[in-house]
Each structure stands twice: as C-alpha cells, then as structure tokens.
Amino acid sequence: MxxxxxxxxxxxxxxxxxxxxxxxxxxxxxxxxxxxxxxxxxxxxxxxxxxxxxxxxxxxxxxxxxxxxxxxxxxxxxxxxxxxxxxxxxxxxxxxxxxxxxxxxxxxxxxxxxxxxxxxxxxxxxxxxxxxxxxxxxxxxxxxxxxxxxxxxxxxRARAKVERAINRALFICSLLAIMITVGIVMSLLFESIRFFGKVSPFDFLFGLEWSPQTALRADQVGSSGAFGALPLLAGTMLISFIAMCVAAPIGLLSAIYLVEYAPRKVRAVVKPLLEILAGIPTVVYGFFAALTAAPFIRDVGTSLGLSVSSESALAAGAVMGIMIIPFVSSLSDDVINAVPQSMRDGSYGLGATQSETILRVVLPAALPGIVGSMLLAVSRAIGETMIVVMAAGLAANLTANPLEAVTTVTVQIVTLLVGDQEFDSAKTLAAFALGLLLFCITLALNVVALMIVNRYREQYE
Amino acid sequence: MNDQNAPTRSIDNSTAMAAVQRSLGKRNRAERRFRFFGIASIGIALALLMVLFWTIISSALPAFTETSIDLEITLPADEIDPQGSGDPAVIGDANFPKYIKRAMYSLFPEVTKRRDKKQLAGLISPGAAFKLREHAMSDPSLVGTTIVLRVPMSDDVDQFKKGQITADIPESDRRISDKQIAWVQTLTDMGLVHQGFNKTFFTAGDSREPELAGIWGAIMGSIFTMIITLALSFPIGVASAVYLEEFAPKNRLSDIIEVNINNLAAVPSIVFGLLGLAVFLNFAGLPRSAPLVGGMVLALMTLPTVIIASRAALKSVPPSIREAALGLGASKAQAVAHHVVPLALPGMLTGAIIGMARALGETAPLLMIGMVAFIVDFPGNFTDPATVLPVQIYLWADAPERAFIERSSATTLVLLCFLIMMNGLAVILRKRFERRW
Amino acid sequence: MTQMNVKTDDEILSENSMTASSPVTQEAPRPTFVTRGVDVFYGDKQALFGIDLDVQASGVTALIGPSGCGKSTFLRCMNRMNDTIDGCRISGQILLDGEDIYDDQVDVVHLRARVGIVFQKPNPFPKSIYDNVAYGPRIHGITSSKSELDDLVKHSLEKAGLWGEVADRLDEPGTGLSGGQQQRLCIARAIAVQPTVILMDEPCSALDPIATARIEDLMGELREQFTIVIVTHSMQQAARVSQRTAFFHLGELVEVGATADIFSNPVEQRTQDYITGRFG
Structure with a gap:
C-alpha cells in the first residue's frame, strides 16, 4: 500500500x-x-x-x-x-x-x-x-x-456549520499571504544572523570591498574574504539610475500622449503594443542586452575613441530601461487618467492650450501619483535579476562611470548560490544577507510608493 | 496687496485680447513641440520593441534548419556481431564511431595524416554514432551490409553552411579550418550534404553538442512546473480573494493582509527563490532542481497577482446581484457560491492565465533552487531533475558556441509563442465574457 | 468638422432683424452671438436640430428646458468646449461679433479667452487661490509685471465678491473653500482673462440656497460688463436673473423671447406645458 x-x-x-x-x-x-x-x-x-x-x-x-x-x-x-x-x-x-x-x-x-x-x-x-x-x-x-x-x-443547523467551516478555510488561505511574508523575513533573517556572526554588520553595510572568494587554505592571503556591500549597492544604483533615465521620460511622455492626445483608435493599438514589452520575460531582455546591446554600445564607444567595457553598466541599464518603459507608462497612464476631466475643462475654458493644460494643471495634480509610480519602477529596477546577471559584470567596482563594468546585489546573490555550495560558509550566507538588504530596500520603496499612490487616489475619489 | 482700499488698475478687454493675440504664435509652437515629444517617445518605444523582435527572430531562424550528410557506412559483421546472434545488446556494444570515421575516410582516401584525419572526422557530429547504433539495434539484419544513413554534421559545418562563418575570417579566428571548408565544399558538390528542418531541436533534451541539443526536456520541465503552480496558486488565490472581498470583517487583520498582498506583488522574484532555497530545500529537504519545488516557488510568486485579479473580478460584480440572492433568503455563502463567483470566474481565470504567463517566463528564482543543472534526460514526474524554457535560454546564451546562441534565440521564440498563446487566451476570455453592468 | 452654410452677410443681417423684431428692451442692443442652423451630433446620435438663436450683448440670457434637451450641449458649442469630446460633430454657423467661431482661421485659444465658461460643479485647480485666479492671465501673458498681476487678481476676486473672504489667505488651496466660495472663485478665474461673454452651465446646481442667492446677486452685477448665458434647470432662477429666456425641448429651440413674456405669456403650447409643470 x-x-x-x-x-x-x-x-x-x-x-x-x-x-x-x-x-x-x-x-x-x-x-x-x-x-x-x-x-x-x-x-x-x-x-x-x-x-x-x-x-x-x-x-x-x-x-x-x-x-x-x-x-x-x-x-x-x-x-x-x-x-x-x-x-x-x-x-x-x-x-x-x-x-x-x-x-x-x-x-x-x-x-x-x-x-x-x-x-x-x-x-x-x-x-x-x-x-x-x-x-x-x-x-x-x-x-x-x-x-x-x-x-x-x-x-x-448543518448549513451554518458547513458555512463556518468554509469560511475558516477561506480565511486560512488568505492568511497564506502573511505566512509568505513571514517566511521570507524569517528565512532571510535566520541565515543573515548566522552571517553576521562571522562578518560584522558594520563591515557588511559600509565596507568598500567585495571579494567573497574565500581562499582554499587558511594561511593564504585574504583568506577571510571581504564582504563590503557598498560597491554592490553603488552598482545597483548606477544601473537603476541609467534605467530610469531611459524609462522615465519615454514612459511618462508616452502615457501623456496616449491619455491626452491620441485618438481612441491609436490608443487601442499602441497601448497593447507597449504592454507586449512588459510581457517579455526578463531573460529575453538579458539575452538582448548581453548579445546585442552590449557589443553595439562597445563598438559605438570604440569608434568614438572611448574605452567601453564589454559588460558596461550602460548596456545593462539601457536595456533594463526598455523593460521598465511599459511599467512607467501604464502606471502614469492610470494616474493621469484619474485627474478629473473637470480640471482639464476648467483650464480649456480659460483658453489654455492642451500642452499648457497638461503641464500646468494635469501634471501638477498628478504629481504625487507619478512620483509613486516612479518609485515603484525604481524598486522594480533594483530587484531585477536576469538582465544584470547576463549583461553586467562580476567584479565589484566602486565607480560612477557608466562605461565601466559594475556588479549588482542580485548578480552577487545568483553568483554565490548557483553551483556547488557549502551551507555554512560565509559565502553562501552572504547571499542571504544580500537578499535581506534587497528585500528591505524594495519593501521600503514599495511601502512609500503605495502610500503616496493611495493617498493620491483618495484625493480624487 | 492686502490694502483693500488701494485703487486697482483695471485691464480692459481690448488690452487683454491684444495680449492673447500676441502670445498665440509662440504658444501654438510650444503646443506642437510638446505633441511631437509625445509621438517621438511612443515611436522610440515601439522602435525598440521592433528591434528586440527583429534581433531575436533573425538570429533564431537559422536554428530551425540543420545540416546533415548521407553517409555510406559499412557495418562489418565480424566486428559487430561475430557470433551472428542478432542480439541488439551485443550489437549495441560495438564501436560505432569507428564506422562513421571509416565512412568519412573512404570519401577522401587522399587524407592520410593523423591530424587531418581527425579534422575530417570532426565534420561529423558525435551524434552520428548514436544514430547509427540505434539504427543497427532496431534492425539487426543490417549488420554485415553497407547502408546509407543521413547523419547530422557538426555545428561548425552547420554554421558554415548557413553563412554564419565565412571564409573571409582569418583561419585562426574561426572554428573551421581551410581544409575542412574545402572538404565540405567537395561533399556539397557530391550532393551528399543536406539542409533541412531541425527536428532534433524540438525532440531532444539538452546536450553538450549544439547540433544534438533540443528543448523538449525544457518544455516538459516547464509543463510540470506550470501544473504545480496553477494547482497551488489558482485555488488558494481565488479562496483568499473570495474571503477578503466577500467575508472579511473590516478590521486590522484584514488591513494587514491587504497591505501585505500589495507589497508581496512588488517583492523581487529572486527573493522568492531565496525563500524556496531556505524553506523547501534546506528545511523541508525536498529534492533540488525538481519541478515540484520550482512550481511551489512560482506559485508563491504568482499568488498576489491571482489574488489581486480575482478581487478586481469580484469587485466588478454589482452589489445588486448579491442583494437579489440575499433577498430571496440565500445565505451569504450561497449568494457568493451560486451567483457572485460564477460571474467573476472569467475575470479570475484571466488573472490566473496572466499570472501563469509571468511565471512561465520567470528565471531568477529557479536559479536559486538549482534548476540550472545540465540535464539531458526528460523529466518523467514532478520530482525528477528538470530545467525550464527560460533557464534553457539563459544556459545557452552563456555558451561559447555560436550554434548555442542561435538555439537560445530559437528557444526564446518558442517561449514567446507560448506566452502569446496564453495572453491571447486571456484576451479572448475577457472579450467573450466581458459584461457591462 | 464644420460645414459652412454659404450665406451672405446681408442674408444673415436680414434674418437678424427678423428675429429681433420682438422687442426685448427699448434700445434693442446688437447681438453678441448669432447662431444659424446649428446641428450637433454625438457619433450617430443627433443632439441639436437647427438652432437659430441670438444672444444680446450685456444682459443675461437663460437657456431652460428638461434635462437632456440639449441646452448644455448648445452652451458648450459657444466656446467650442465640445471640441474635447470624441465623436462630436457640429454643422451650421455660430457667429461671435460677426465672425464664425468654427472657421479654420479662428484660434480656439483666442475664442475661449473671449468667451469664458463656468461649470456645473465648482472645479478649482488644486493650487492656491491666488494661482487659480492668476492662471488665465499667466498663460495668456495679459499682465506684464507681478504688481499688475496682483492687481488683476484682486480686481477679479473683488468683482466675484470673494475678496473680502479670502484676502488674507490667498496662499491656501482653492479646494479648501466651501462650495459656494469655490464657484465664485471659478467665476473670478474666468473674469481675470477679461472675456466679453461668460457662459454658465447650471452654476448653482451643486450649491445650497444661500450660496445660490449670492451667485445670483453676482450675476446681476456682472451683467453690466459681460454678456452672460446661463443654463439652468430652475425656472425660478431663470425668472430671477435673466432678461431673455430660450426654451429647449428634445434638441430643438422651441421659443425665445423676453423672460417676462416667456413666463407669463408663452406662444408655444410646449413652453406653456413646461412652465406650468406638466412635464420636465
């Protein structure tokens, strides 16, 4: 049996x-x-x-x-x-x-x-x-x-009893969402605490050097490895910044055009097309970044006499920007749409042109919502993994030059955990500490962004 | 200005209108400029989309053809099956690579040097010997005869035939030598070389040799993983949506759950991978690389999407329906189960399909739970080691051989086809059942 | 969008004199707006049928009728607010001081600067009271200095009867005012551009009786300087504030005349029925 x-x-x-x-x-x-x-x-x-x-x-x-x-x-x-x-x-x-x-x-x-x-x-x-x-x-x-x-x-009262049981079951299902969060926090925290037993949190958060490759023999130079996360954070920020430089203007202007100018038919065609960009798996963007964008940018840079790394932050950031365009545009679209028509009518009624109405009335009114959606987009960029794993570097450089290779938090998590691993080594545990860091940053961004967006929605409801 | 008694200089209508008249030209130019920026950004975004698709399609198409050769191979009975047993097990132990090589050498008897012979044999894929072995084992009567068999050529020859490697590149920079090119040319002139549809790509598992590698294993892995994800996330997601939307009292706990779900939807996917590694693998001891664990991790990741979509679907059912049912004496649970949920079901399914499409393309969390292993066999059940389509794309994109890059693009195309089908299904569902209340 | 009816000016003038033959006031002022055969369509649905209406300068004209009769649609045609609605088509002629406002040569920005509008629901911008009033002058470049703008804002708020209430809190958001104050702010905002005509689309329907009374008083003062066209569903309001009244029904202009005549002695049976409350 x-x-x-x-x-x-x-x-x-x-x-x-x-x-x-x-x-x-x-x-x-x-x-x-x-x-x-x-x-x-x-x-x-x-x-x-x-x-x-x-x-x-x-x-x-x-x-x-x-x-x-x-x-x-x-x-x-x-x-x-x-x-x-x-x-x-x-x-x-x-x-x-x-x-x-x-x-x-x-x-x-x-x-x-x-x-x-x-x-x-x-x-x-x-x-x-x-x-x-x-x-x-x-x-x-x-x-x-x-x-x-x-x-x-x-x-x-059989029906009442059965319905109460069903109600309980549904309740337990909805508790699962909390249990997932608790699970994430617990598992990250538990492993991170073990990591911080080996490396002090101060060194981790403020250390300027990241080289987790612990030596084979204890008497080798640098046998302890260095676990300073600052270069990783700097790299993450650099790539996210480049991504936002691409996505924010294109996404926002597209949303403005689609909401305010585009005839209904154009909107009905363009909006789904933009959303295709959002539906493409990130590994495909990674493929594109590593095999098309990076060589292209390097060739252009070389022809201009610049030395561009083949894993430049610019390539990974720009492609990540493309990925985020639909995210920014659809969130901004919602936010701009939520500005009541009466605001626009008031402005048109005074003889304002469309662009004046948009720039002086609609956008200021939508500003909190737009800021919120930009924050959500940043959080998305920070947590994005595959593009940077495939197109960004592994070496932790502390640089602001977009033409050099930098590495990110997510890249290091993947590098540390893929392949053979010992469960107790500082190397493996460091990945969880990085995960905790990533989770905290994105969570903070999301909470703030959702708060702003919700307050903005309430204003017009 | 707060001095209320100050005389105000009034501006009369004609001065004002003159000012408006003056400003018109400049303002209309600004208007056109702004409108142009909007069109330009949409143009850029759509152009990038086209470039992306063009790159993938153009580099994927060559992967759908393969280069093979009709070889005349002698199967000497005295070497393969001296006793004449006809037992496939005996035949299977024979040295088939040798017969392939011999067949090649006989085509070019002038090649005698060891190094050249090795290069000559290198034109044929190692898969040729496997194919020959299978062929001989399935029909033992072939032993002792000479047969003509179509066998795959190596990926370098394939690349050369497709024009990806050209003779202009210096010999030291390409993977196929001048001599080899000359041989391939001769073989082509002899009419032995064929290019045809690459069936291997759709039927084989992963391989170290590009010409033998296929995505069937990854497709199976993806299917197994998606079954687990759907089986977990849809019922649980719908159940919690129904609870939150229809039954939950307005209290702190409900608020916390609500905030929680919204935040979970924005947690980076790789964090779910870390959760899976720590809880499912290290704590619960489930097998690594298994679709079971992959599916569970993706289910956790998709759950918020399904809950949010299902709640939206439930919200769109007007309260009058609930009131009508309650007014007839139905209990709250009956009203929900008999009227609200059936009406919201298409919306919930749409949400689930869109969540599934996202999960199907997800890679990062699966890397954490070891679904990146090199796996040749097809997974047979939920606990066999497996890989999935997006991970296969990642693995091949990293490979040094151009032929693997090509296959990576082709896999992307296949994955995109699946995604388009799923999204199309969602659109149809939405259109078909869309209701205006 | 516009189908021009080919008519000579003489024809129009002769038609004008015919319509104006029923004397309203002793001096019979020159009409500001002249509309001829205005049809409006929303998609396939026709909302207005051949409206011929003259609006006299300096006075209040009230458009009344049951809801859905097209009076608001007509009002919105007069400064081309309907341009912003998808699928809205207009044919016929609307002349403002003898110029067709749907002519290609007419810049809608310029038109709306001349013909201001106040909406049903107060819609102050989410900006300070000062910025709300200064919005129009700023975009049009009407004032050349800060002090001039300050004066204009003060002047407009005074005219709208709001200055006394908000003089010390011009920096506060306009959305923080009460409904009646918000509506007067919107009137001040419209006045600041120095229009010749102000259109009002049921300006009091969202207000309480006291706020309504204030707006009505305000209209009495403003009609000295501006031509006012008001849409209202309240016959009492039309009787109180207007000098001329036009009655719309099912997209047609049924009757137009001096307010006193319309209410005491209507020509058309439908007007009679509406006034006496048999429908609407």
Missing amino acids: SHSVLFLILAALTFAGFFMGRKRAVAQAGGVIRSLHSRPNYYGYLVALWCGIPAFALLLLWVGLESNVVDTLLAASLPDSLTAGMDPASLSLLLNDIHNLAAGVATSRDINEAMAGAADHYNDLRETGLLALAVVALGVAIGGILVGSKLIHPDL
Whole structure:
C-alpha cells in the first residue's frame, strides 16, 4: 500500500460519508425534507468534513514528517561499527547511501553486511510506518463518519456549520499571504544572523570591498574574504539610475500622449503594443542586452575613441530601461487618467492650450501619483535579476562611470548560490544577507510608493 | 496687496485680447513641440520593441534548419556481431564511431595524416554514432551490409553552411579550418550534404553538442512546473480573494493582509527563490532542481497577482446581484457560491492565465533552487531533475558556441509563442465574457 | 468638422432683424452671438436640430428646458468646449461679433479667452487661490509685471465678491473653500482673462440656497460688463436673473423671447406645458 492508494481510499470514504450523511438526514426527517433545518446536502457535507479533515490532516502530517522520523529511528539503530567516529555530515551521507541501497539504486560505497541490514531495517521501518498510518487514518476517517452521523438531527443547523467551516478555510488561505511574508523575513533573517556572526554588520553595510572568494587554505592571503556591500549597492544604483533615465521620460511622455492626445483608435493599438514589452520575460531582455546591446554600445564607444567595457553598466541599464518603459507608462497612464476631466475643462475654458493644460494643471495634480509610480519602477529596477546577471559584470567596482563594468546585489546573490555550495560558509550566507538588504530596500520603496499612490487616489475619489 | 482700499488698475478687454493675440504664435509652437515629444517617445518605444523582435527572430531562424550528410557506412559483421546472434545488446556494444570515421575516410582516401584525419572526422557530429547504433539495434539484419544513413554534421559545418562563418575570417579566428571548408565544399558538390528542418531541436533534451541539443526536456520541465503552480496558486488565490472581498470583517487583520498582498506583488522574484532555497530545500529537504519545488516557488510568486485579479473580478460584480440572492433568503455563502463567483470566474481565470504567463517566463528564482543543472534526460514526474524554457535560454546564451546562441534565440521564440498563446487566451476570455453592468 | 452654410452677410443681417423684431428692451442692443442652423451630433446620435438663436450683448440670457434637451450641449458649442469630446460633430454657423467661431482661421485659444465658461460643479485647480485666479492671465501673458498681476487678481476676486473672504489667505488651496466660495472663485478665474461673454452651465446646481442667492446677486452685477448665458434647470432662477429666456425641448429651440413674456405669456403650447409643470 502506498500513500496514493491511501489517499484514494480516504477520498472514497469522504464521499461515502457525504452520501451517508444525506441519507441519514432524509431518514431522520421521515422523508419530509421541509422539516429539516438545512437542505439534505448540507448534512452530507458536514459528515464528509468530519471524515475528511482529520484523516487528510494526519496523512499530510505524516508525509511531511516521515523522512525525519524514520531517519532518526534508523540512525539510532545503526550498529556502532558503521557509525564509529562519524560527524553529522558523513552520517547523513551514510543514511543517503542506505536509502539508495534500500531503493535498489547503485551506491557510492562498498556494500557490507551491516549496510544491507540497515537497508532492510529502513524498508521495514517505512513499511511499518505506512501500515500504522493507514490503520490510524482509516480509523479516524470511519470514526469521523460515525461522530458526524450521530450529530445529525432535523434541527441541526448543518448549513451554518458547513458555512463556518468554509469560511475558516477561506480565511486560512488568505492568511497564506502573511505566512509568505513571514517566511521570507524569517528565512532571510535566520541565515543573515548566522552571517553576521562571522562578518560584522558594520563591515557588511559600509565596507568598500567585495571579494567573497574565500581562499582554499587558511594561511593564504585574504583568506577571510571581504564582504563590503557598498560597491554592490553603488552598482545597483548606477544601473537603476541609467534605467530610469531611459524609462522615465519615454514612459511618462508616452502615457501623456496616449491619455491626452491620441485618438481612441491609436490608443487601442499602441497601448497593447507597449504592454507586449512588459510581457517579455526578463531573460529575453538579458539575452538582448548581453548579445546585442552590449557589443553595439562597445563598438559605438570604440569608434568614438572611448574605452567601453564589454559588460558596461550602460548596456545593462539601457536595456533594463526598455523593460521598465511599459511599467512607467501604464502606471502614469492610470494616474493621469484619474485627474478629473473637470480640471482639464476648467483650464480649456480659460483658453489654455492642451500642452499648457497638461503641464500646468494635469501634471501638477498628478504629481504625487507619478512620483509613486516612479518609485515603484525604481524598486522594480533594483530587484531585477536576469538582465544584470547576463549583461553586467562580476567584479565589484566602486565607480560612477557608466562605461565601466559594475556588479549588482542580485548578480552577487545568483553568483554565490548557483553551483556547488557549502551551507555554512560565509559565502553562501552572504547571499542571504544580500537578499535581506534587497528585500528591505524594495519593501521600503514599495511601502512609500503605495502610500503616496493611495493617498493620491483618495484625493480624487 | 492686502490694502483693500488701494485703487486697482483695471485691464480692459481690448488690452487683454491684444495680449492673447500676441502670445498665440509662440504658444501654438510650444503646443506642437510638446505633441511631437509625445509621438517621438511612443515611436522610440515601439522602435525598440521592433528591434528586440527583429534581433531575436533573425538570429533564431537559422536554428530551425540543420545540416546533415548521407553517409555510406559499412557495418562489418565480424566486428559487430561475430557470433551472428542478432542480439541488439551485443550489437549495441560495438564501436560505432569507428564506422562513421571509416565512412568519412573512404570519401577522401587522399587524407592520410593523423591530424587531418581527425579534422575530417570532426565534420561529423558525435551524434552520428548514436544514430547509427540505434539504427543497427532496431534492425539487426543490417549488420554485415553497407547502408546509407543521413547523419547530422557538426555545428561548425552547420554554421558554415548557413553563412554564419565565412571564409573571409582569418583561419585562426574561426572554428573551421581551410581544409575542412574545402572538404565540405567537395561533399556539397557530391550532393551528399543536406539542409533541412531541425527536428532534433524540438525532440531532444539538452546536450553538450549544439547540433544534438533540443528543448523538449525544457518544455516538459516547464509543463510540470506550470501544473504545480496553477494547482497551488489558482485555488488558494481565488479562496483568499473570495474571503477578503466577500467575508472579511473590516478590521486590522484584514488591513494587514491587504497591505501585505500589495507589497508581496512588488517583492523581487529572486527573493522568492531565496525563500524556496531556505524553506523547501534546506528545511523541508525536498529534492533540488525538481519541478515540484520550482512550481511551489512560482506559485508563491504568482499568488498576489491571482489574488489581486480575482478581487478586481469580484469587485466588478454589482452589489445588486448579491442583494437579489440575499433577498430571496440565500445565505451569504450561497449568494457568493451560486451567483457572485460564477460571474467573476472569467475575470479570475484571466488573472490566473496572466499570472501563469509571468511565471512561465520567470528565471531568477529557479536559479536559486538549482534548476540550472545540465540535464539531458526528460523529466518523467514532478520530482525528477528538470530545467525550464527560460533557464534553457539563459544556459545557452552563456555558451561559447555560436550554434548555442542561435538555439537560445530559437528557444526564446518558442517561449514567446507560448506566452502569446496564453495572453491571447486571456484576451479572448475577457472579450467573450466581458459584461457591462 | 464644420460645414459652412454659404450665406451672405446681408442674408444673415436680414434674418437678424427678423428675429429681433420682438422687442426685448427699448434700445434693442446688437447681438453678441448669432447662431444659424446649428446641428450637433454625438457619433450617430443627433443632439441639436437647427438652432437659430441670438444672444444680446450685456444682459443675461437663460437657456431652460428638461434635462437632456440639449441646452448644455448648445452652451458648450459657444466656446467650442465640445471640441474635447470624441465623436462630436457640429454643422451650421455660430457667429461671435460677426465672425464664425468654427472657421479654420479662428484660434480656439483666442475664442475661449473671449468667451469664458463656468461649470456645473465648482472645479478649482488644486493650487492656491491666488494661482487659480492668476492662471488665465499667466498663460495668456495679459499682465506684464507681478504688481499688475496682483492687481488683476484682486480686481477679479473683488468683482466675484470673494475678496473680502479670502484676502488674507490667498496662499491656501482653492479646494479648501466651501462650495459656494469655490464657484465664485471659478467665476473670478474666468473674469481675470477679461472675456466679453461668460457662459454658465447650471452654476448653482451643486450649491445650497444661500450660496445660490449670492451667485445670483453676482450675476446681476456682472451683467453690466459681460454678456452672460446661463443654463439652468430652475425656472425660478431663470425668472430671477435673466432678461431673455430660450426654451429647449428634445434638441430643438422651441421659443425665445423676453423672460417676462416667456413666463407669463408663452406662444408655444410646449413652453406653456413646461412652465406650468406638466412635464420636465
């Protein structure tokens, strides 16, 4: 018997519970359905809930805990000859081998008698566990049906009970959003605290040097690595700034034209076209930046007699700007649209031209909203990963020259975590500290931006 | 100015109108200038869009053809299957690369030097031997005969045939030597070289050899990942939207959830990757590189989008519908389940599809959970190591071979086709079910 | 957009004298606006049918009629505010001091500087009171110095009867005023450009009775200097403030004449029915 078979049996029992509950309700009412408080189906649902919820919860719990429980039992039962003098890391390797052996897959070490015994024991443990689970879960399910059926009575407010259960379930789903945030904060914080145990937060935030490549031997020069995040932040800001220099004017002017000037037909064509830019995956922009934009900018620079790095901040920033254009334009579009027509009428009525109306009435009125959307765009640029991973450099230069290569926070996170990693090294943990930094910066920007935008919306609602 | 008794110089109508008249020319010029700026920015944005598409399409198109050669290959029975068993397992152990090489050498008997022979054999893809092996194993009666088999040529020859490498480039700067070019020319003149539709690209998995690499593995990975994402984010997203929009009391907790969702929607995707790495891989011990984990991470990322879209759809159902149902004695839950949700469903589906389209193109969080591994096999279930289309684009874009760059563009094109289809579906849904209340 | 009816000036003048044959005031002032055969379409829907109306200089003309009768549409044609609405077409002639305002030669900016408008809902800009009034003079370059502009702002606010209430808080936002004050601010804003005509589109419909009374008094003072055209759904208001009244119904101009005549002794049955409250 496997988990999926058990799952199917429980599902079948739940269905059975539904029909039994409904039948029992009808029987209790003596066939006079009107005398029931709720429709018969609700009595069925109630019994099904009694049956299904505890049983499935149990199943889920076991699936989540099984490997931990079984491994703990297995490790405790291993003969000393196998585990003698082992640290936790090699023990986990050994356990892994036993798992493979039990599953009949080739292992990396020689199989001896003790190992084979352990593998058999492992299979036994899992077998027993599953059997025990099956017995308990089925018992709970059947018990649930019995309890549920006992409750049924024509006066039972089955509908209210079922609806309350549904309400609870919906509530739990909506709590998930909070749980995700908590999960993000906890996981970033937990690893970052471990990182700050090795590197002081002050050095991290204000250090001017970033070279996480820790040396192989302890006595090598620079063996500790340097974890100053300032060059990364500077690089991120430089690239985001270049991106905004491209996106802000083009996006804002496009939005103004589309809202104020464009005939409806033009708007109906151009707006979706611009939104295509927003739908293109960022990896495609990265591809474009690395293979088309960067060489192009370098060639232009060389022909002008400038020395341009092949991974210049300009290329990554400019392409990121293209990506953000639709973001700026659609947010600004909403904001400009929200300025009431009566403002424009008032200005036109006084004889203002369209551009005067836009520049002197519409834009000042929309300013908070526009600032908010620009902040959201900046936050988007700071968190953008693929374009910079593919088109920006790896070396942490502290420079304001857009023609040089710089690196960003996101690039370093990817570099540190892709490939083989040791979980406890400062290098790996540094990625989480960078992640925390990134999360805090973007969160602050978003909160401020959303606050401004919402206040602006309220003003005109 | 606060002196209320000061006499005011009044400006009469004719002076004012004269001033207006004077200013007209300048103001109309400013108006035209401003309008031009608007048109110019839209023009720039659309031009950039065109450049982007043009670059991708023009560099992708060559990837859809491949270069192959009709080789006359002798399969000596005494070497392959001396006992004449006809057992595919025995045949499979034979040294097939040798027969491919021999076939090539026999075409150019004048080539004798070891280095030249190696170059000659290098014209053929290593995949040729695999193809020959499969061919022989599927039909053991071929052993001992001479067959003509169409086998792929190496990516360098392919690039040369497509004109991506030309003879003008100095020999030291190109991956195909003068001698090789001459041989390819001869083979072409003999009518052995063919260029045709690149089926491999759509049916194979990843490979170290560009001419053998395909995206089917990545497509499968993407499909598995998207199934998980949809299965998690749609029901949960709709459930929380229904709760927040229809049932939630107006209290602090609801406000917090609301602010939370809006902020989550703007959290950089890579942070979700870090969450996945810390919680799903390191804490829960789920397998690395698996569509299961990728799908879960993307589901968390898409959830806010789905919730926001679903709430908008629920909001657009007018209160009169709810009131009508409640007025007939339906409970709140019945009113919502029977009337509001069905009416809002197209809008919710549209939101989910758009969220899915975003998830399908997402790369960064998947890098964090190890979906960047080099994987040749097709994933068979949700826990097999897999890669997805955008990651495949990233991996190939990094490769030194031009042929891989070409395939990266082609993969982009395929991915964009999927995205266009999904967005098209969303548009159709919206058009089909759009209601004006 | 405009279809010009080819008519000679003489014809128009002779038509004028015909319409003006019912004497309104003793001196029978020269009309400011002359409209002939004005049709207005919103897309395929026709909103106005061949409107012929003269608006006398220096006086208040009221346009009355049930809602949806086209009186606001007509008002908005008089300074081409309808230009901003997609799909709106106008044919016929609207002459301001003998010049067709829909002629290609006419700059709409110049026209609107001459014909100001006050809207139904007060719509001060989200700027200070001073900047609201100074907006028009600034864009048109009417004043040449700061002190001149200060004077003009003060003068306009005085004329709109608002100076006393806001003199010490010109820097505060115009949106912070009460509804009636906001509407008077909008009137001051219109006056500051020195127009000859002020159009008012139900200027009191969003105001309470006291604020309404103040605006009505204001109109009484302003009509000395400006030609005022007011759209109103209140017959009492039309009777109180106007000298001439035009009655619109279903996109047609039913009757026009001296206010006293229209209310006491209408010619048309439909006017009679409306005045007596049988519909509308």
